[in-house]
Amino acid sequence: MMGMKFEGREEKHRITVMAIFLAGACFLTYYCYVVLGTGRVFTHFFYIPIILASLWWKRKGLGVAVFLAALLIFSSIFFRAEVVAANDYLRAIMFIVIAFVVATLSEQIAKAEESLRESEEKYRNLYESSKDGIAFSDMQGNLLDANQAFLDMLGYTIEEYKKLTYQQLTPKKWHKMEADILKNHTMARGYSDEYKKEYIKKDGTVFPATIRIWLIKDKQGKPIGMWAIIRDIAERKQVEEKIKQYQQILEVSERASWHFSHRILSIREEEKKILSTILHDEVGTLAVALSSSLNAIEEEIKDNNLKAALRTIVKSKTVLRKAIQRLKKTAADLRPPDLDIVGLPVALREYLSNVTKQLDLKINFSMEIDEKKVPNNVAIVLYRIVQEALNNVVKHANARNMKVRLYSLGNKIELIIRDDGKGFDTGIISGGTTIHMGIRGMREMAESVDGRFHIKSAPGKGTDIHVTLPVIEEHKLWV
The missing domain is CATH 1.10.287 (Helix Hairpins)
Structure with a gap:
């Protein structure tokens, strides 16, 4: 709106100026013919409004040239007794020719300027709307300009940015590498390949980026600056x-x-x-x-x-x-027996009962779970672990008492097995003995159904085994 008002005021100013010039031309014509009686008008003054009108209004301004040409011809007819001189016709034609030439050149210049403005605006929009950073510097590394994307990456305003140098934005560990790239690539070829580096933000933090640099040269081919495209690759x-x-x-x-x-x-x-x-x-x-x-x-x-x-x-x-x-x-x-038919409690009780009948071992067994909620594969793992633990007790522990407790805890089943045997050093479970292989087997069985296996033992202090197994999801187990 303000631009339209300004253009309106400027147009009124031009019309006023032109009216003054035309009035001056009329007065000058009257003064020369009537007052001085010279019979000749000094038409050099006429070229000023003719050229101005052609510059301001292009071909529409030809009306001023036609008006002044007519003024010259008619004044010569009315104020001079003799026939109009051929020189007056020639000058009148020159008015129109000069006006036409100036108007044509003015239109061409205006079109070129408009095209230049459109091109500049297009590239300025591209420059400002680019998500990649774009930066300009001189050959000494002084920062001249940058688009908003690069300023946002760094956290600076354009005023703060222009007070810095390119080196101040780059961690020292990258200086030598960039100097080599500038010397061996950018200066030699006029551009660099894309490479990775880091930039320092205003708050002191750094972020990774990729960058590519081009040289800016003058008409003589001398480098006068550089411009670069920078891409923040922190997310990448x-x-x-x-x-x-x-x-x-x-x-x-x-x-x-x-x-x-x-x-x-x-x-x-x-x-x-x-x-x-x-x-x-x-x-x-x-x-x-x-x-x-x-x-x-x-x-x-x-x-x-x-x-x-x-x-x-x-x-x-x-x-x-x-x-x-x-x-x-x-x-x-x-x-193991078909747990779907006999159920886990029956299978475990029968198995432990048979063991106690054959061995001098007292087993205290308790079970507090709803076997209907225990998937078959989890039940098999529980049975196998109890079986392997008891096998280790019989072969290695020399225990007289053993406790097996099975209970539910939320969506998990807890299995605790304790014995009062001779125990062992858990720090050497990675060994290749039978007991160590048995413990690894129990752990692998528990982990195969996303469970956890923990064992605690020491020489002369018996062994505690604690197993936690999930019961929500069915899992696959090879048995």
């Missing part, structure tokens, strides 16, 4: 760091998965060896015994010694029954 660096962390986690997970798979294969091979030994010792012995008994029975029957044959058959049945019991026990050790 954070993303890169997160990706790096995820890659490290993935590598650790892959290694853990490999070790876990290797452990599973080792366990399977170990179970195969145990099964092979059992089959060889139990089944092989049974087969030899039965074969021998059958041969004896055959001989006794041939000799009509039926009583002896009957006694041999009874002994063979006893041997066979014991072998079947041992095979059932071995099968139960290798594979």
Whole structure:
């Protein structure tokens, strides 16, 4: 609105000035013809309003030239007795020609200026709206200008920014590198490749950025300054760091998965060896015994010694029954009972009861859980851990008392196993002994269902095992 008012005042001023010049031209014509009686008008004064009108109003200003040309011709006719001189016609034509030339040149200049303004405005908008920072400096590193994006990155106003040097915005550790880039790349080629560096903010903190620099040269090709495009990559660096962390986690997970798979294969091979030994010792012995008994029975029957044959058959049945019991026990050790059918409480009580009948070991078992809320895979892990812990107690602890407690705590199941055995040093669990392998196996089983395993022991102080397993989500477990 203020611009329109200013243009209106300027136009009124031009009209007023032009009116004064035209009035002056009329007076000068009257003065020369009537007062002085010279019969000739000094038309050099006429060129001033003609040129001004053409500059101000372009071709619309030709009316002033036509008016002054007409003034010259008609005044010559009215105030001079003789015929109008050819020189007056020539001057009148010159008025119009000069006005036309000036108007045409003025229009071309105005169009060029308008195009320049539009181009400048376009690049200024691009300069200011760019999300990347744009900065200008002289060859000494004095800062000349920057767009708002770069000022926002640094936290300075444009006035504060122009008082600084390029070196003041850069940590010292980058100075030598940038000097090398300026010498070997920017000065040699006129530009640099994109490179990474850091900038110092107004508050003293630094942020990472990428930058690319171009030289500014004068008409003689002499470098007079530099301009640069700067991009804040703090967020990108954070993303890169997160990706790096995820890659490290993935590598650790892959290694853990490999070790876990290797452990599973080792366990399977170990179970195969145990099964092979059992089959060889139990089944092989049974087969030899039965074969021998059958041969004896055959001989006794041939000799009509039926009583002896009957006694041999009874002994063979006893041997066979014991072998079947041992095979059932071995099968139960290798594979837990179907917990979906008998349930975890029944399976554990039966297992612990069988152990106490065979060994001089007192077991206190308590269970405070709703077995319906325990997923089958979690129940299997609990059964296996109790089984392995008891196996360690029997083989290594020489304990007389053992306590097994199973209870719910929110959405988790807690398993506590204590014994009063001889204990051991938990600092050497990484060893390769049977007890250490058993502890690693219990930990791996707990972690396979996102559980936690903790063991506390010391020589002469027994052993405490604490296991926490989730019961909300189903998990997959290879058993």
